[in-house]
Amino acid sequence: MTWAVTIDVPAPVELYAAVHAELLRRTGGAVDGLLVHLARATGEGFQVVEVWESREACERYTRDVVGPVVAELSGGQALPADDATAFEVRGLLLPGAGVAV
Numbered sequence: 001m002t003w004a005v006t007i008d009v010p011a012p013v014e015l016y017a018a019v020h021a022e023l024l025r026r027t028g029g030a031v032d033g034l035l036v037h038l039a040r041a042t043g044e045g046f047q048v049v050e051v052w053e054s055r056e057a058c059e060r061y062t063r064d065v066v067g068p069v070v071a072e073l074s075g076g077q078a079l080p081a082d083d084a085t086a087f088e089v090r091g092l093l094l095p096g097a098g099v100a101v
Helices: 013-027 055-073
Strands: 003-009 034-041 046-052 083-088
Touching (some): 013 055
Antiparallel strands (some): 034 046
8 A cells, every 4th residue: 555654843944954865865865665755844854755655665765775874974862753644645646757546
């Protein structure tokens, strides 16, 4: 089942930029199961929105790749408590990619 998550993080958007850059360096932008990733600055920090092929793919990438990168860049500290909302996607259309789920 297609899975999505929005995550609101009360941390400087510069932290997002650093984590994102390091993730791109390590993965080359190829992430198994990731369909869409976007982020934006908010008044309190930043928000990440992702759509995945499955919940398992999201959890695996978060655990195995994002977690270690965040730990390295934050000196071993966890991100500030975040507000995450996960949900099953009922419709997704990506015309440029030719993908519809």
